[in-house]
Amino acid sequence: MREATVDKLNIFIVMFFMSLIMSVQAPIFTPYAAMLGASGVLIGIMLSAAQVAxxxxxxxxxPLVDRFGKRVFITLPLFVSGALxxxxxxxxxxxxxxxxxIMNGFSLAFLIPAALALLSGYAANSQQQGKNMAVNGILGTVASIIAPLIGGKLGVLIGYANAYFVIGAALVMTAIYTIRFVRDRQVVIVDYRSPKKSISLSQILAIPHLHIVFLSGFAVMYMHGVIIYEVPYLTVEKGLSTASTGxxxxxxxxxxxxxxxxxxxxRFDPIKRMMFGLFGMCMSLFALVNSLFSLMLLLFLIGFCFGIMMPAMATAVTDAISREGHGRAFGVMSAxxxxxxxxxxxxTGIIREVISPYFIAFLIGMLVLTFVGYTKFRAPQSAHSKVY
Incomplete structure (x- = not known):
């Protein structure tokens, strides 16, 4: 039991440093790209192309994570991403x-599904799963509180290029820690009454319960992407320092x-948590469009609702599918x-001169919320189906 706790602690440590190091670049990428001659549209293309990869x-x-194990797909991408x-x-x-x-976006694609699938093996039920995901979220959030401040200060003190040298070296050190301390094993009790069987991608995509989770995930990350784009752009448009945007x-x-x-x-139903969080993000964006409150307060509220959404979506995924399919499911969720x-x-890069990107994000969020609410309350039984 103590060994299992230590193993899980090592996973949390690695995921914390992954989040910390990669979030350091949030306030410096946009001004760095602009310094290298990228226009607003090209910066949008850069961010989009990386996400396509x-x-x-x-x-x-x-499928590779489910077949070959999680650890290798955590360690190798860390080394590659550090070099990039x-x-x-x-x-x-x-x-x-x-x-x-683009190359970095592709390499990091293997990291998060593998890490989440490995962490999901350290829970025996939905409540433990939710707690693990919440703890991981807390650590990631602590990292995201510290990281922008570090990134902003690094950009000011040593310059953008040197800041990326520090980020890359730190990821390589994290990869070395992973080789030494992270173990690729499951510690939960497995039900031996039925043999394991692989779950195909088509089976995962056919689960009605996951449709509303995936749609919610799309809406949340669309809104998050608008924030990630627009806030650092203040350094370009209003002459603020990277420390301020951090x-x-x-x-x-x-x-x-x-x-x-x-x-x-x-303890509450993850779908209802998702709906609450999505509604809160939408209302905060609507207030942002109309400048009803200060930017700091609205970003705080968006972050609060984001924190409700992320563990709820992860728990909803693990509730809907057996452990043998977690790698594929989290792979789809990451996609x-x-x-x-x-x-x-x-x-955002295309329309920001014509219409507020915050308003478009609000509309998308409300459309998805309407669909999720209609699906949830029209056919509540479908939310409890699980593929084994």
Whole structure:
């Protein structure tokens, strides 16, 4: 039992440092790309192209993770991504940065499904699953509170290129830690009454319960992508420092941390939690469009609702499918997240001069919320089907 706890602790440590290191670049990528000559549209294309590569990798990753194990698909992408981030610092023009961004997006596609699938093996029921995902979310949120501040300060103190050297070296060190301490094994009690059987991608896509989870995931990441694009762009449009935009991201992260700390929420139906969080994000974006409250407060509220959504969606996925299919399921879920980011960053780069990207994100969120609510209350039995 103690060994299992130590193993799970090592997974949490690795996922924390993954989140911390990769979030450091949030406030510096947009101004760095602009410094290399990228226009607003090209920056949107860079972000979208990276997510297209990430989506492609997610769909490939799921079956491979289920077949060959999780650990190798955590360690190898960390090494590759570390090298590619170092390459970011060596980029001399926006075209090179675009290529590096695409390659990095593909390499990181294997990381998150493998890590979530490995963590999901350390729970015997839905409530434990929700607690594990919430703890992981808390650690990731703590990282996202600290990381933008670190990234903003690094950009000011040592420059954008040198900041990417630090990010790359830190990822390589995390990969070395993973080799030494992370074990690829399951510690839950397995039901031996029936033999294991693989679950195909088509079976996963056919589960009605997952349709509303995937749609919600798309909407959440679309809205998140708009924030990720628009807030750093303040450094370009309004002449703010990267430290200032880092502080804005930290307000959002504090909201996420607060909601993830409310462990009693995991007792409630994950679909209802998803609906509540999605509604809150939509209303916050609507207020953002009309400048009803301060930007810091609204980012805090968006972060709070985001923290409600993410563990709920992860728990809804594990509730709907047996453990043998978790790699594929989280692979699809990661692909859905990537598609939300693809559309949001690309569309935002094109329309931001014509209409508020926040308003489009609000409309998308409300459409998905309406569909989820209609599906949930029209056919509640479908939410309890599970593929074994």
């Amino acid at each position: 990430n989506l492609t990798g997610n769909l490939i990753a799921g 981030f170092i390459g970011h610092g060596l980029a001399s023009n926006s075209a090179t940065l675009l290529i590096l961004r 502080q804005l991201f930290s307000f959002m992260a504090v909201g996420t941390f607060l909601s993830l700390s409310l462990f009693f929420i995991n 859905v997240y990537s598609s939300g980011m693809i559309f949001s960053t690309f569309i």
